[in-house]
Amino acid sequence: MSFLPITKQECEQRGWPQPDFVLITGDGYIDHPSFGTAIISRILESRGFKVAILAQPDWNSKDDFMRFGKPRLGFLINAGNVDSMVNHYSVFKHKRRTDAYTPGGAIGKRPNRAVIVYSNRAREAYKDVPIVIGGIEASLRRLGHYDYWDDKVRKSILLDSKADILIYGMGERSIVEIAEALDSGIEAKDIGWIRGTCVKAKEIELDEESMLLPSFEEIVSDKKKYCESFAIQYGNNDFITGKRLIEPYGGDVYVVQNPPQEPLSTQELDDVYELSYEGTYHPVYEKDGGIPAIKEVEYSIVSSRGCFGGCSFCALTYHQGRQVRGRSKDSIVREGKKLIAQPGFKGYIHDVGGPTANFRGPACKKQLTKGVCSEKDCLYPSPCSQISVDHKEYLELLRSLRGLPGVKKVFIRSGIRFDYVMADQNDEFLRELCKYHVSGILKVAPEHVSERVLSYMRKPEKKIFEEFSKKYKRINEQLGLKQYLIPYLISSHPGSTLEDAIELALFLKENGFIPDQVQDFYPTPGTLSTCMYYTEMDPLTMKKVFVPKTMEEKKMQRALIHFNKPENRETVKAALIKARRPDLIGVLLGRTFKNQEGGPEKDSRPQKSQNQPIHRNTGKNKRSK
Structure with missing residues (x-):
């Protein structure tokens, strides 16, 4: 295993005359599957594509964006693991003093609204190179949205960034489809059919699978229209029932949100999390004391994705979706054994979970064929009568991990949904949680x-x-x-x-x-x-x-x-x-x-x-x- 190249020289050492993609990120380069940059780059590598990493580039000119020369297929851009404005400012709009995703915790290594700034610099560097944006900042700003820091409604980030394609949600399927389309010679402007993406269009055709949202001008001037638009988006976030959403801008430009991608299967999740990650930050950052963000995840294991909790203040419903998928026990145990073999492991697995640790699969069997209920929550105001409440599989997983030689303790820090625990008539999980975790x-x-x-x-x-x-x-x-x-x-x-x-x-x-x-x-x-x-x-x-x-x-x-x-x-x-x-x-x-x-x-x-x-x-x- 080795890190992906971060310099032109490293590309040449691999025998690459040019990379297929340059992945630009607002974080320092951490090759660990808790970070989107690592997952997307390793997924593409596993499909035979050459990916170079441009982490925290100097955005004051186009020069750093030309570090690797012209990429053959495109730029891939994210702001990092956190929205750049949240990363920079507290809720009281005070400037934060540290950045956990930057070497040494230093501040000032990424711009405000990083996706927009990076995209415009990349376009300045190479006007004809396709630009694909993604990650949390792009995903949550994919359509017209209220921006707390400007205190106004902003356009889709796809328009402000002048990118060609926006990937929303978890992007493994979408990025592979986009890469293969670009590699086959299809121009970025013609790649408009891929699920989990937003694209621009000058003309649209409405059918029974499409819904026209209120225009951007309407949601800016009328808060009721803003609510109407949000409610439509909220009800169309499932891969089975979600429709294509179309947001007009001035009558001559449209942002088209294709339906969501299907969540990865258990086998696909296993494959993603067992790619050849280095598991830590690039050694070039050692001189700065490393990147603080690795400390919380270095000895943690992601076991699932998605959340059917539906909390109003959480963006997971909008980003990862309400359909939960979990990795297999065998895959997670294999990862546990890898952690034990690491030189710095001291016997403690810090976390085994996902957005909600004790959600390991779909809330009910119906979701697999009919999708999530668009007008009903799984747990609010009380657990649905159809919900599957069972901690047995998660208990077996935890028992297997704490039984591994060299493991002293397995913690659960990524969240226990206590009302789901209370809905379980069997106290076995809570008892073992108290006793061991x-x-x-x-x-x-x-x-x-x-x-x-x-x-x-x-x-x-x-x-x-x-x-x-x-x-x-x-x-x-x-x-x-x-x-x-x-x-x-x-x-x-x-x-x-x-x-x-x-x-x-x-x-x-x-x-x-x-x-x-x-x-x-x-x-x-x-x-x-x-x-x-x-x-x-x-x-x-x-x-x-x-x-x-x-x-x-x-x-x-x-x-x-x-x-x-x-x-x-x-x-x-x-x-x-x-x-x-x-x-x-x-x-x-x-x-x-x-x-x-x-x-x-x-x-x-x-x-x-x-x-x-x-x-x-x-x-x-x-x-x-």
């Missing part, structure tokens, strides 16, 4: 407790979290273990008022929860919640939604969740007075509250591990659900 703390994501807010989030009602908490505590007591539960929470989500934030604060105090991870709602492209944030309407019902938008209220809601912090006292007081609940000042800001064992505690908690850093892959939201 938790190290003092289990982090789960109720996100809120207000029924109103939970309904907008499309999350399970509060009582399910309360029942899970009790069962988790009871099982740990039976096992003789002292382990704790920490909730992940979101403040200022659409629908959340100060009263809802106060309700959450009182719940946390009453139950002794001190969250060490609170995320203020971030309106990223492609989510149902972002549509609510921009339009102040629920696009699925067209009913009005309250949205906390002022910085004052957002800070108040966040402070209420961390009411115990001394620096938040004045903000909490102000929030309670504004909400006309001064009677609660002494309740929330007093020094005594109940712990999880039922007894009183003072300022600090005895379980120090609750304040440990969150372990997560910064490119994939590794939150227990």
Whole structure:
């Protein structure tokens, strides 16, 4: 095995007069299957194509984009594992101080709106070379979308980037079809039929398999039209039922979104994750201290894709889809053995999961032939009667991994959906989770407790979290273990008022929860919640939604969740007075509250591990659900 070439000289050493593709990315080059650049480049390599990697090029001129000479078939461009604007700015639009995907964690190595900037520079370098854009930034901006940083509706990134083809979702099938079409001599402008892609058109033909979306001009000027467009997109994201969507621009240009690609089968996923990855960053970065992002995934295993959880604030539905597919146990065990053989392995597999670890296959058998329900969720407001709830296969997988010689512990950090656990009549999974796969703390994501807010989030009602908490505590007591539960929470989500934030604060105090991870709602492209944030309407019902938008209220809601912090006292007081609940000042800001064992505690908690850093892959939201 060896890394793909990153210089012209390395291409020449391989005997390449020119590469077939130059893959441009906003991240440093990490050849690990948790990174899209690695997967796409290795997939193409396995099909016989020559791929060179141009990682974090100097975008101030076209020179660096000519490093390898003119690629034979095209440029492939992504912003990296994270949208470049999310990578650069916090929800309060403050510039971030580090970049986990850059050598040494340095900032400033990629531009804002990287896909657009890179594409325009590549076009400047070689006007006639096809440009294919993809990755999370392109995928979630594939049609007209609200942009939080500009606070306006922007065009499809396909138009702003002047690229030829946009790949959305998981791109393995699409990129191979595009590469083979280009290699056969078909011009990029004529490759308009491939699933999982968006293309430009000057003329369209509407048929029963196509739907015309409101025009870009309409969604800019009318928020109801924006909601209407989003609702259509939301309902056409399945490979079986999804139609071709057409978005007009000015009457003479159309962006055509072809139906989604079929998810990879178990065998295809196995093949993808067993390609010849180096498993780490390129050695050229050693002098800078390496790339921090590898730390969270170096000893982790991706076991599945897709999520049928359907949380409003998550873009997975729009990007990976609701149909879940899992790798085989044999393939995952083989990867486990490879991890054990690595020199730096110390006995701990950090994660075995996907967007949601305990989802390993389609939610029900019906999805395989009829697709996902377009007007019904699998788990919200309660688990569907047709859903298959079974942890046996995942348990067998975990048992096989922890039984490998050299493995001390197998953690699950990519998210346990607790309502799915509660829907399982057999407690065997939760028992083994507590006994073998938790190290003092289990982090789960109720996100809120207000029924109103939970309904907008499309999350399970509060009582399910309360029942899970009790069962988790009871099982740990039976096992003789002292382990704790920490909730992940979101403040200022659409629908959340100060009263809802106060309700959450009182719940946390009453139950002794001190969250060490609170995320203020971030309106990223492609989510149902972002549509609510921009339009102040629920696009699925067209009913009005309250949205906390002022910085004052957002800070108040966040402070209420961390009411115990001394620096938040004045903000909490102000929030309670504004909400006309001064009677609660002494309740929330007093020094005594109940712990999880039922007894009183003072300022600090005895379980120090609750304040440990969150372990997560910064490119994939590794939150227990």
